[in-house]
Amino acid sequence: MNIGLDMMGGDFAPLEAVKGLQLYLSEHTHAAALFCIGDETLVKPLLEEHQVTSPNLHLIHAPEVIGYHEHPTKALKEKQHSSIAIGFHLLATGKIDAFISAGNTGAMLVGAMFSIKAIQGVLRPTIATIVPKLTGGTGLLVDVGLNADCKPEQMNQFAILGSLYAQHILNINNPKIGLMNVGEEEGKGNILTQATYPLLKENTQINFIGNIEGRNMFDDKADVIVCDGFTGNIILKLAESVYDLTQQRGINDDYFNRFHYENYGGTPVLGVAKPVIIGHGISKAKSFKLMINVAEKMIESDLCAKMTEQFKS
Amino acid sequence: MNIGLDMMGGDFAPLEAVKGLQLYLSEHTHAAALFCIGDETLVKPLLEEHQVTSPNLHLIHAPEVIGYHEHPTKALKEKQHSSIAIGFHLLATGKIDAFISAGNTGAMLVGAMFSIKAIQGVLRPTIATIVPKLTGGTGLLVDVGLNADCKPEQMNQFAILGSLYAQHILNINNPKIGLMNVGEEEGKGNILTQATYPLLKENTQINFIGNIEGRNMFDDKADVIVCDGFTGNIILKLAESVYDLTQQRGINDDYFNRFHYENYGGTPVLGVAKPVIIGHGISKAKSFKLMINVAEKMIESDLCAKMTEQFKS
Numbered sequence: 001m002n003i004g005l006d007m008m009g010g011d012f013a014p015l016e017a018v019k020g021l022q023l024y025l026s027e028h029t030h031a032a033a034l035f036c037i038g039d040e041t042l043v044k045p046l047l048e049e050h051q052v053t054s055p056n057l058h059l060i061h062a063p064e065v066i067g068y069h070e071h072p073t074k075a076l077k078e079k080q081h082s083s084i085a086i087g088f089h090l091l092a093t094g095k096i097d098a099f100i101s102a103g104n105t106g107a108m109l110v111g112a113m114f115s116i117k118a119i120q121g122v123l124r125p126t127i128a129t130i131v132p133k134l135t136g137g138t139g140l141l142v143d144v145g146l147n148a149d150c151k152p153e154q155m156n157q158f159a160i161l162g163s164l165y166a167q168h169i170l171n172i173n174n175p176k177i178g179l180m181n182v183g184e185e186e187g188k189g190n191i192l193t194q195a196t197y198p199l200l201k202e203n204t205q206i207n208f209i210g211n212i213e214g215r216n217m218f219d220d221k222a223d224v225i226v227c228d229g230f231t232g233n234i235i236l237k238l239a240e241s242v243y244d245l246t247q248q249r250g251i252n253d254d255y256f257n258r259f260h261y262e263n264y265g266g267t268p269v270l271g272v273a274k275p276v277i278i279g280h281g282i283s284k285a286k287s288f289k290l291m292i293n294v295a296e297k298m299i300e301s302d303l304c305a306k307m308t309e310q311f312k313s
Numbered sequence: 314m315n316i317g318l319d320m321m322g323g324d325f326a327p328l329e330a331v332k333g334l335q336l337y338l339s340e341h342t343h344a345a346a347l348f349c350i351g352d353e354t355l356v357k358p359l360l361e362e363h364q365v366t367s368p369n370l371h372l373i374h375a376p377e378v379i380g381y382h383e384h385p386t387k388a389l390k391e392k393q394h395s396s397i398a399i400g401f402h403l404l405a406t407g408k409i410d411a412f413i414s415a416g417n418t419g420a421m422l423v424g425a426m427f428s429i430k431a432i433q434g435v436l437r438p439t440i441a442t443i444v445p446k447l448t449g450g451t452g453l454l455v456d457v458g459l460n461a462d463c464k465p466e467q468m469n470q471f472a473i474l475g476s477l478y479a480q481h482i483l484n485i486n487n488p489k490i491g492l493m494n495v496g497e498e499e500g501k502g503n504i505l506t507q508a509t510y511p512l513l514k515e516n517t518q519i520n521f522i523g524n525i526e527g528r529n530m531f532d533d534k535a536d537v538i539v540c541d542g543f544t545g546n547i548i549l550k551l552a553e554s555v556y557d558l559t560q561q562r563g564i565n566d567d568y569f570n571r572f573h574y575e576n577y578g579g580t581p582v583l584g585v586a587k588p589v590i591i592g593h594g595i596s597k598a599k600s601f602k603l604m605i606n607v608a609e610k611m612i613e614s615d616l617c618a619k620m621t622e623q624f625k626s
Binding site: 180218219230251255256 | 447458461462493495502503504506526527528529530531532541542543544546547548549550551552553554555557558561562564566568569
C-alpha cells in the first residue's frame, strides 16, 4: 500500500506534516509505504531533526508549491513540479494508491476531477465531512461545498457515495440516509428537496429513512445526511464555530471537543476513481495522521472499486 | 395600545398564556390593553385561579380552536369562531393593533397574508428569528422558513425589512446586513446568492457589509443575516439543537442558555401591514410575556408604517 502525502500543504507545513508522519509511524508497526512529496531542502532536515526515520518513508522532491490564493487550474498547469501536481501524477500513474494534501483546496479538486476523473456514471463528485453524534458514533454530511447548486439526480448519487463511505470507512452497517430538509413529512421542502425525496425513496441501493431537520444534525436519526453543497457548507462552518464558542466560554466537554477540526481528519473526495483526501488549511499533526488512517482504510476496503461497481448500470 | 393574544395557541395553552399575562402585568404598571381571545369557559376560571385581574384585560370569547394538524386555509374558513380567525378579524378591523398566537403556524401565516395583506411593494412577507451574539447583543436571521425558494429581489427585500426590525425593535443603530454564503468574496455562492449580492450592494436603504459564512453566525460581523427560508430554517433548528446538546451534556452557561427558545419571544411576520407575531408551539409563560413586549415595541415604533414608507417608490 503506497500513500502519497503533500508535505507542503497547510498553514503549518511542512513541520506539522512531519509531526503527523511521526505520530502515524509511532502507532503503526506495519505501516504503509509513505511517499512524502515536497521540497527536500525543507523536508529532509525536518525529518532528521525530528528523527522521523523508517524504511517505509520515501522522499519525492517537489521544488514548487501552489499557494493558497493561486488560481487552481492555472497553477496546476504552470507548476508541474509542485507537490500537488506531482502527487496527482503519481496517483494517476499508479505509483501511489491515495493522495493527501492540506494545500490549495481548489487545486486538489481540479486535480481529482481532471487527473483522476470521476467514476463512470457519477455526474458530479462530492466532498463529505464527518459529524460527531451525541450518542458517541460518527455520521457523515454530504455535500459540504463542492456543488453549491445541485440537481436531484446528483443528490441521489451523493446518497449512494455517502452510504458506501459510511459503510466501509466509518463501519456503519446499513447506514440510515436522511435528506436535510425543513420538515419531516414527504412533500416538505424547497424545489430541490421535493424533487430529490422520491428519487431517494425509490433507490434500492440505500436505506433511506426520510427527511431530517436541522435539529437532527447531531442525533441518531440518520447516519448519512444528504444536502446540496451550499447548505452543507453553511452547516459545516456553523458546527465548527460551535466548538469555537465552547472554547471562548471556557467549556471543556468531551462531546463538544469532538467538534474540533483536528478530529475530522480531512475531507474525502467521493466519486473519483482513486482515493483523494483534502485537509483543512489549519491541519496539525493529529489531522495529518488521521488523514493517513483514512487513506489506508479507503485503500484496504477498495472503496473506489465498490463505488464503481454501484454505478455500473 | 390594544394587543390581541390567542389564549388557545401552543402546547401548554391556555395555562401558560395566562401565566404569561400574569408575568407581563407584574412587570408593567402602564400596561397595554390586552384582548385575550379564547374559550371563556376555560380561560376565565384560569384567570381567576391565578388571580390575574386588571382593568386592562378584556376577554373575547372564541368557542373554536384550530388544531396543529389542521389545514390552514380550510380551518380559517370553516372555523370563523376560532381564536385565530377572531384575532385576525379584530386586527383587520382595527380593534386591536397587534395579534399574537402560538397556535397553528400555517393558519397564522395565511391569516397574516390574506386578512392583513402584504405591504404594497413587498413581493413576499418573511419571518425572522433573533440570534444570540457572543458579544452580548442580539442579531436577526431572515428568512427562517416562510419562503423555501427565493428570488434575488425577495432576498433584497428581506434585507430592508430585517434592517428596519433590527433598528426599531432590537435598537441596533445602522444595522450591518450580511448575506449568508459559502465564502467571503463577491462572486462566491450558489446561483441565488451570486445574483443577490449585487442587489444588496447597490441598495442604498441598507448597510450591506458583504457575504458572511456559517462560522460568523454568532459573531459580530453582521447584525442582520439574510438567507433563503430553506437555509434559514435549517440554521434556526440547528441553533436550537445546540441548546439541547448543552443541556444533555449538563452544561449551564449564560451564553448557551440564551439559545433556549424561551428567550426568543416569537417570530414576527415582516412585510405585512400590521404586527403579527407567531409563537413557538412549546411556548411557556416567559415566551408569551416576551411576545407581548415585542408587540408593544412594534406598535410604539410604528414599524409597519416605517416599512410601508420604505417600499413607496
